[in-house]
Amino acid sequence: MAFHPGDWQASLTSSALARGATSETALAGTRILPTDHHAVVSRSALSAATSLRLRLGDAAVDLIESHAVLPDGTVILAVDAMSPTGGLLVAARGRHGEVQLDVTQLVPVAVRSRVRARVRVTGTAHRFDPASLESCDADTVMSLLDLPPVALWAVEPVEVAVTSGDDEAVVSGSTYRATCPDPLATVEATHLEHLIRHHRDAVDQLTTLVNPELTTKATRVVPVAVDADGVVLRAEGPDGHLDVRLPFAHRATSSASLVEGLRALLAKAAPRRPIRSPHHTTAVTDSSATACVLPAGECGIPSV
Known part of the structure; x- marks a missing residue:
């Protein structure tokens, strides 16, 4: 901007x-x-959001208070493996860029024109590896513990698209992972x-x-x-x-x-x-x- x-x-x-x-x-x-502004926006939006939309092919579902973000930017989803959405995740598991996550970043006060940015993450889904907890800080561990008690899935971003007004940018997976969210985002x-x-x-x-x-x-x-x-x-x-x-x-x-x-x-x-x-x-x-x-x-x- x-x-x-x-x-x-x-x-x-x-x-x-x-x-x-x-x-x-x-x-x-x-x-x-910072010059990596769009990467910061995407990381901040994902960290602060309470909901996101998961897209798998033609199917879409809104997940509310069912995601967390690891320090490296990996997005963790809590989705019951026995549900229809869980079945689609199983089918998409390991397939490059088969998962899309959509997040809308809003101004957190009551004003007009509240949409700041729209973020779309294209990524690859895997089953969550508990060994990744070793690289997590206490706050991240607590955010994972707060997720619903169902199967956890890790989405590794491949590419991130950020739209803010007339401004559009594509952030590579490597740039996204190398960037931290704004420290005050949450x-x-x-x-x-x-x-x-x-x-x-x-x-x-x-x-x-x-x-x-x-x-x-x-x-x-x-x-x-x-x-x-x-x-x-x-x-x-x-x-x-x-x-x-x-x-x-x-x-x-x-x-x-x-x-x-x-x-x-x-x-x-x-x-x-x-x-x-x-x-x-x-x-x-x-x-x-x-x-x-x-x-x-x-x-x-x-x-x-």
């Missing part, structure tokens, strides 16, 4: 915004997004919900880091993504939206370093005075939203 420079001249009535554009506000000391939804529900003042303050020309006609601004490299705010208008990335000064590799990244952005925004339009809100309207009651050491996001 291409990012426009932070001083890109645009407004909420521009044709680019109507398509759902993206802008990046450059901050000193930030890193460039906790992103939790952090975004926490920001929206308990720290609207912080979202307001972060909005002041965005070029005012990009948000002046927005009806609301809401955080729609957070990853190791930054947080993305969406400025929504009547006819479209604009996504603006605020990069972290240092890559966040855990929840703790994410909080540090947000604190640094808030410190940078502190001298600025929030400017609100009469119709502007910062997050999803929710009358049940309350102030954060977590201890400061656990939450770490200051009120502003």
